[in-house]
Amino acid sequence: MTAPARTADPSASRSIAELYAQHFAELQRRTEQALARGGFDHLVVPSGTLHYQVFDDRDYPYAANPQFKAWVPLTRNPGSWLVATPGQTPKLIYLQPFDYWHVVPQAPSGWWVEHFDVIVIRTAEEALAHLPKDPARCAILGEPLSKLGEFAPNNPQPVIDYLEYHRAFKTPYEVAMMREATRKGVRAHRAAEAAFRAGRSEFDIHLAYCAAARQDSNELPYNNIVALNQNGAVLHYMELDREPPAQSRSFLIDAGASHHGYACDITRSYASDAGSEFQALIDAVDAAQRVMCDQVRAGTDYKRIHLDAHLALAGILKDFGVLRISAEAAVETGVSGVFFPHGIGHGIGLQVHEVAGFAASDRGGRIDKPAGHPYLRLTRVLEPGMAVTIEPGLYFVDLLLDGLRKGEHADSVDWNRIEQFRPFGGIRIEDDVVCTDAAPLNLTRDEFAASA
Secondary structure (H helix, E strand, C coil): CCCCCCCCCCCCCCCHHHHHHHHHHHHHHHHHHHHHHHCCCEEEEECCCCCECCCCCCECCCCCCHHHHCCCCCCCCCCCEEEECCCCCCEEEEECCCCCCCCCCCCCCCCCHHHCEEEEECCHHHHHHHCCCCHHHEEECCCHHHCECCECCCCCHHHHHHHHHHCCECCHHHHHHHHHHHHHHHHHHHHHHHHHHCCCCHHHHHHHHHHHHCCCCCCCCCCCEEEEHHHHHCCCCCCCCCCCCCCCCEEEEEEEEEECCEEEEEEEEEECCCCCHHHHHHHHHHHHHHHHHHCCCCCCEHHHHHHHHHHHHHHHHHHCCCECCCHHHHHHHCCHHHHCCCCCCCECCCCCCCCCCCEEECCEEECCCCCCCCCCCCCCECCCCEEEEECCEEECCHHHHHHHHHCCCHHHECHHHHHHHHHHCEEECEEEEECCCCCCEEHHHHHHHHCC
């Protein structure tokens, strides 16, 4: 299904208020269509609730319902509700509790407030008086714990299918929010690299990142991956060693930032010795990644980018003497997957791993992953407005290498060369890229260049 044409790059001459007004109108249009699909009169979206640890009075970090923060830039407001009814002004039921234990949320303000009928409540239960009369006529999107009286999330599939499918297409407002998240993330990445160059520990690098992003771990869109040396071979390494290693040979950091509910997702890899062979390997992956980013164009099958990435990365391994067979043979036999064992990326926006990555259409259905590639998170054909990550990697993972050594393709690689690279762990380069009607918009590279 072809989506309506969208302009992916918000004009610098347009104010945030103008961008939001366009975004708001698009959400209203999508809501009307989604409700018609499901046969409902109202869209009701709870912001989410606090979850408490078992046998304790401590709550887990609150995460706003993505369906809620798609409408309003509120990420710290549990107990609030949004009601959207076609033909009427949407209603924001805003919980501002009487509370002297915590900081009470300020009254809503900003460029978006004029679009809503804002009702302030003091207790969560007061929301019931302002929700639609008949819960059966409502599509209620949220988690079970958000139940209030007879208003229990029902998450009707036709409504979810429509809204999540179209959420892949970012409005100019959303791209602007992702740009702001990227500015924070790039600033923090530069601070992390400086801490690595100064010989700091993983934990200290993480703290330097958070300080530069001006966000703590609960505000970041995901847990930072800060890996020195061999730890870079653990794809989701989050241990954060407190002491620096005797020698910092390499550094892989996968870390993002948030802005008004939107995320960036950035990965960079470094060698301590700029003249080393490992730095040359990083440079080769970086050059290949730039080519992959340029493939983010309307009409391109995202699966094709993933499969092409395997061939490109296998070619790099061949050039560096790791492979004894051709790049084509490495892909055909699955040997390339030993060194590149994850997908090329995923959608991104309100969630780091954006929803509906496999959706065949806004009526449901599924586009399967290519055979032998179980970790790919997006299989759709790219269209203008879609935002994706491109994150190829090469790793020297002991577990996977042991399997290769014991298998029928053990002679496909030069094990001496592998031993030379193993102490460096791995490489991953990741950018956030928006598909447009023309050349792709690389939010990550743009900001690194602007901050140079």
